[in-house]
Amino acid sequence: MDNKRRFALVGTGNRGTTMWGRELLAGWRSFVDLVAIADTNSLRAERARTMIASNAPIYGDVDRMLAETRPDLVIVCTPDDTHDDIVVRSLESGADVITEKPMATTVEKIRRILDAERRTGRRVDVSFNYRFAPTAARIKEMLLAGEIGRVTSVDFHWYLDTEHGADYFRRWHAYTERSGSLFVHKATHHFDLLNWYLDSAPVTVSAFAGLQMYGRKGPFRGLRCKLCPHKERCDFYLDLEADPFLDALYEQPSEIDGYFRDGCVFREDIDTPDTMVANIRYRNNVHVSYSLNTFQPIEGHHIAFNGTEGRIELRQYEDQPWETAPEDTILLVRNFPKGKPAVERITVPHFPGGHYGGDDRLRNTIFKPGMTDPLGQRASARAGALSVLCGIAALQSSLSGKVVRLADLMPELFEGEGDALAGPAQSAAGGRR
Template sequence: MNNTRRKFITSIGMLAASSAFPISTFAFKKTSKLKVALVGTGIRGTTFWGKRLVDEYGEILEFVGLSDINSSRLKYAMKFIGADCPLFTDFEEMIQKTEPDLVIVTTKDSTHHEYIIKGLEMGCDVLTEKPLTTDESKCQEIIDAEKKSDKKLIVGFNYRWSPYATKIKELISNKTIGDLVSVDFHWYLNTYHGASYFRRWHGEMESSGSLWVHKSTHHFDLLNWWINSEPKEVFAYGDLEFYGKNGPQRGPNCRSCDHKSTCEFYWDITKDESMKKLYADHEHEDGYIRDNCLFRNEIDIYDKMSAQVKYADNTVVNYSLTTYSPFEGWRVSFNGTKGRIEASEDIPYHSVSTVSEAEKHALEMAQNNKEEEHFGSIVVHKLWEKHEVVKVPIEKGGHGGGDKRLHDKIFVNPETTDPYGRTAGIRDGAMSVLIGIGARRSIESGKAIKIGDLTDLEPKKIRS
């Protein structure tokens, strides 16, 4: 075993199952490479956890295998990523033949647990894309598997790493407004990005666990990290009132629909070259239709969501997710014993933007955005004082600049101390999805759900 792989295995073995992984989790040298295997070749797997790793870190890691149930897309993915490695439709065969150090899981949410658990059992450290999983039973299975294994699990949260989110964390941690009392957090998906979830498998509860899990896990993780405590109880409302069966008209999918000329949501996937090459060209093999009708009857997730979350430190959060807003953006306000912090991004009434609503999500996901630097504002208003406006550099590409900072931390600067504690482990992943799972259970039962009743993880007053 070469020095880099030995150092990698030794350092990641230090990871405690109940906390985020330590500063020294990864430590690579330029003289040898980490062996990486990827399962799931959708857009997140091929771009952020695929092509970007090859382009930016090719000197310190190499893909030794790619796996997917769709062999046609696998061949395209290998070329797009720029990898030169064997392809597998059987995950276990890939692990047995390639013996990777690290397995990256970017499959459909409802199958994350299968590959996480099997990867750990077969002697690999695992990095999974968010969300960790889709229900409490699968979450417990993952927790149990990691405890039994001498390998560890990492969750790839990226929003924590944006300069804007980090500045909010700094202000709260410094007690700028005293002790936190309550938080209001509202996220708005526009009719381009929001609608896209309902076109895909994300629109079906069995596959995604609903947007409470798939999308809101990002937001709940930010809240857990900002507040520095863990959720204790959640009560939620939710319904499906816009998409799915509520639509005035429907068809098989956009390409073959009779309502193309009258549907405001019509999307021609054949004119989106990247989506056509990644999905439409390979749908004959697994039947995955990327441009499904937004109003098909199979949609059963919620399109309006609101929750109240009580934390172990007694902070109370009011949260909502809107899936068909005229604009894409978010607002958050923190109330403390000494004042209030207000922050927001992409609210069109607060600033002038040259980016259209249709382009916003593509720009956010872009990994090599060259947009000129500009600044966002965070308002700090202390009791009995005038408010102060704090200017923070804003980046649009790669989730507000979070993507590249997360990768650099993992692969380039693993031993650099991070005063903000942005690296996420299994407990972080679990606590974020358990809020969403609890919200779903609350809607189903009409009752408040205690987070500690969902798995054997007992919420902590202060995050470790």
């Protein structure tokens, strides 16, 4: 195929090597051609290239890579705080960009990306694959069909188990300067789902957050699991050698950049919260109660939409110490059935691939010619900006004890959005306790 998209992969960690490297070439090779790999760690890049099964040249400098290979598309999978520089330079080179979430970590970084997109006329896609999960799509269809009337509130609670949740505290994600905190890095997925489900923008946020398990809350600590004298009694000990994939990508490459994949989850300088709750008010006057917990015996989420004519509820299990069916069950309960069933149970089977098939559907939408997007699942830079801004507001509120108004953080993102943005809640500058 002569019209393959020539793409460059920047960042060869787990996500870059698998989702946007090995898997992308394995399933979409008819539509894409990997022309360059860039990473500051040359050994990690070499090992990732072998795993991807590519012979693309490796670069340690993004500008040189852009100048010499002239990709049509750049896929950014680097640490969160570096996204904006790479996205902007890629756009300015004439390439479109797919960036892993979150799109950025600060208001100024968001501004840089949105400005560069406007100036260059290129496109930024944000990898919000949860939108593409079959169950999420079915819920969106039900909301669009008005199954529960006008949505008035949402209960949304996300649970990370002691394997997945702890992993954020072993890595650079544990530092707010790098990740923006988990209110930005992880919850950007969840805030984006809310924005997409509700087809509205968040207006105000109030939040609480703190360290309850990790960091300085730990009973002992070391530098990293491999060298830790407490490994025999630590519930969070990670044996990196037991995972050949992670060991190859991170252990020997750590000699180049000093980045250990098995950092101690109890490091005293960890500053991102592990337990978070937030209340969010939307422009369309929907009220949301949200929480994120990172050390549970279960993995998954619970979401319920409360409407004027009923309720849609989902409890999705992703990992738990008991058997569950290979499907999700959405519960639709009507206030006033009027000849319809008072309760309907809608079953959505799990599909192969990451996020129950969501990863594949995302890649299909972006790369396969002629794909339509009736549910608006493909996420723009504005969608990326709104989800990050919601996380920034939540972190600020948790630190200040005040309600934060998003339009005060970034007025230009809300220009022309109407008087609903000026609702009754006080801003961070003059907020109430």
